[in-house]
Amino acid sequence: MRESVQAEVMMSFLVSEELSFRIPVELRYEVSDPYAIRMTFHLPGDAPVTWAFGRELLLDGLNSPSGDGDVHIAPTEPEGLSDVHIRLQVGADRALFRAGTAPLVAFLDRTDKLVPLGQEHTLGDFDGNLEEALGRILAKEQNAG
Numbered sequence: 001m002r003e004s005v006q007a008e009v010m011m012s013f014l015v016s017e018e019l020s021f022r023i024p025v026e027l028r029y030e031v032s033d034p035y036a037i038r039m040t041f042h043l044p045g046d047a048p049v050t051w052a053f054g055r056e057l058l059l060d061g062l063n064s065p066s067g068d069g070d071v072h073i074a075p076t077e078p079e080g081l082s083d084v085h086i087r088l089q090v091g092a093d094r095a096l097f098r099a100g101t102a103p104l105v106a107f108l109d110r111t112d113k114l115v116p117l118g119q120e121h122t123l124g125d126f127d128g129n130l131e132e133a134l135g136r137i138l139a140k141e142q143n144a145g
Helices: 055-061 101-114 126-144
Strands: 003-012 019-028 036-039 048-054 073-077 082-092 094-101
Touching: 003 101, 019 094, 019 101, 036 055, 048 055, 055 073, 055 101, 094 101
Parallel strands: none
Antiparallel strands: 003 019, 003 094, 019 036, 036 048, 073 082, 082 094
């Protein structure tokens, strides 16, 4: 069984109303983290940046505005399948992308073939892996502090 799906999607990085440029963005989905999608982009002069967010958030954002945290995904037009805006935000820092719906739907379809939506919980010891990961993060914070 394959363990991951990835796709390179051309997206517009929207710097302002007047300025945008197209960049390749890698989308990755791994069976080992069945609820998440990773989005990696590389802006000129910067190191690659990777964001992880829920696969369901991306699916929901294709049809209606979704997301209450650092990631917001919404269609650019209220009716029909249009492009989507993906907004990533940490504090005052913000990145806005515009992507075509078709490549995102194709990517989500491939993830669904690997792990059907709603069946993520059937994969191994997700809760145990989560507890282990949280333990490592907390230990790093305690050692750094």
